[in-house]
Amino acid sequence: xxxxxxxxxxxxxxxxxxxxxxxxxxxxxxxxxxxxxxxxxxxxxxxxxxxxxxxxxxxxxxxxxxxxxxxxxxxxxxxxxxxxxxxxxxxxxxxxxxxxxxxxxxxxxxxxxxxxxxxxxxxxxxxxxxxxxxxxxxxxxxxxxxxxxxxxxxxxxxxxxxxxxxxxxxxxxxxxxxxxxxxxxxxxxxxxxxxxxxxxxxxxxxxxxxxxxxxxxxxxxxxxxxxxxxxxxxxxxxxxxxxxxxxxxxxxxxxxxxxxxxxxxxxxxxxxxxxxxxxxxxxxxxxxxxxxxx
Ligand SMILES: NC(=O)c1ccc[n+]([C@@H]2O[C@H](COP(=O)([O-])OP(=O)(O)OC[C@H]3O[C@@H](n4cnc5c(N)ncnc54)[C@H](OP(=O)(O)O)[C@@H]3O)[C@@H](O)[C@H]2O)c1
Numbered sequence: 399x400x401x402x403x404x405x406x407x408x409x410x411x412x413x414x415x416x417x418x419x420x421x422x423x424x425x426x427x428x429x430x431x432x433x434x435x436x437x438x439x440x441x442x443x444x445x446x447x448x449x450x451x452x453x454x455x456x457x458x459x460x461x462x463x464x465x466x467x468x469x470x471x472x473x474x475x476x477x478x479x480x481x482x483x484x485x486x487x488x489x490x491x492x493x494x495x496x497x498x499x500x501x502x503x504x505x506x507x508x509x510x511x512x513x514x515x516x517x518x519x520x521x522x523x524x525x526x527x528x529x530x531x532x533x534x535x536x537x538x539x540x541x542x543x544x545x546x547x548x549x550x551x552x553x554x555x556x557x558x559x560x561x562x563x564x565x566x567x568x569x570x571x572x573x574x575x576x577x578x579x580x581x582x583x584x585x586x587x588x589x590x591x592x593x594x595x596x597x598x599x600x601x602x603x604x605x606x607x608x609x610x611x612x613x614x615x616x617x618x619x620x621x622x623x624x625x626x627x628x629x630x631x632x633x634x635x636x637x638x639x640x641x642x643x644x645x646x647x648x649x650x651x652x653x654x655x656x657x658x659x660x661x662x663x664x665x666x667x668x669x670x671x672x673x674x675x676x677x678x679x680x681x682x683x684x685x686x687x688x689x690x691x692x
Contacts, residue, residue: 401603402462403427404449404490405469406437408565409505409557413466413596414442420600427458449486455493464501464603465494471531479534487538491546501607502542502552503599508588508616510536510556513659516586520662521556521614529655543612551611553602555595558618558661561682562592569683572632578644580652583626588618588661591676601672615666621678622660628679635685 399422403410406426414424418441425443428434434444447454449469467490471478487504494502511519512527525536542552561567571577590598598617602610623631633640644652666672676682 410468452489466503476530551607553610554614558588577641579626586622591682594674601670618661
C-alpha cells in the first residue's frame with residue numbers, strides 16, 4: 399500500500415511510524431524541509447507542499463492508495479481555518495480526483511458538536527457548534543460528504559482533544575501552576591491519545607469501502623472525565639498541589655463556546671474493531687518513572 403499523509407505533524411508522524419512498521423510505503427507532506435529529518439528517521443519520505451497552494455501539489459505524483467488529511471490550523475484563528483480546512487480541503491480533493499485517489503481519510507474534530515447539556519453525543523447528533531472555527535470544520539465535513547463522494551470514498555474522523563508525548567495542555571498548565579478547576583468542575587472533557595488516533599486511521603484504512611466510505615466516526619477514548627476530577631487526578635499523579643478553582647472572571651471569560659458533552663465512539667469500534675490502547679486519561683497520563691513531560 400502507498401499512503402500519503404498530508405500534514406505530517408504530531409499525529410501524522412506517529413501514523414507514518416505505525417504504517418512503516420507494517421511495511422506500508424509512506425510519504426508525508428510538510429510545507430517546508432524543516433522537520434524533514436524526523437520523517438526520514440522514521441522511514442517516511444518527504445513531500446513538500448501546501449494545501450492552500452494548489453500549484454504546489456502538481457509534483458505530488460499519482461498512484462496513492464490512500465490519502466490522509468491531518469493538516470492543522472497551527473493554532474490559527476478563523477481565517478486560517480477557512481484557508482486550511484475550507485479552501486485547502488477543496489484543493490486537496492481537486493488534486494486527488496486528478497491523481498485518481500480512491501480512499502480519503504479526513505481528520506475533523508469533536509468540536510463540531512456544540513452540545514452543552516452534558517449528555518452523550520453520537521455521529522448522528524447535530525453538529526452545529528457556536529464558535530466560527532467549529533462552523534468551518536462542520537461546513538467542510540458537509541461539503542466533503544455532499545460533493546466529494548463517488549469515486550473518492552471519504553471517511554471523516556471527528557477526533558477529540560489529542561494528548562501524548564510532548565503534548566498535554568492540562569498537564570502543562572498544572573506544571574506551570576496555571577491549572578484551575580473550571581466552574582463547578584463538572585464539565586465533561588473528551589480526550590484521545592495520539593497513538594490511538596493513529597491506530598484509528600489505520601483501522602479505517604484497513605476496512606472496506608462499504609464499511610467506512612462516506613461515513614463519519616468519532617475517535618475518542620473509552621471514558622469522558624469531568625474537568626475537576628481530571629485535574630485533581632493529574633495533580634495527585636504528579637505529586638503537585640490540587641489546583642484552585644477559577645475566579646468568576648476567569649469562568650466568565652472562558653464560558654462562550656464551551657461545550658459540555660460526552661462523545662460516544664461505538665460506531666468506530668463496531669465497524670472496525672478499533673479500541674484505544676489508552677482506555678482513559680489514567681493510562682495515557684500515568685507518570686512513567688518520574689517523567690514530567692506533558
Ligand atoms: N490537536 C488536537 O487536540 C486535535 C483535536 C481534534 C482534531 N485535531 C485534528 O487532527 C489533525 C492532526 O492534528 P495534529 O495535532 O497532528 O496537528 P499538528 O501537529 O499541528 O500537525 C499538522 C501538520 O499540518 C501541516 N500543515 C499546516 N498547514 C498546512 C498547509 N497549509 N498545507 C500543508 N500542511 C500544512 C503542518 O506542517 P508544517 O508546519 O511542517 O508545514 C503540520 O505538520 C488535524 O487535522 C487537527 O485539526 C486535532
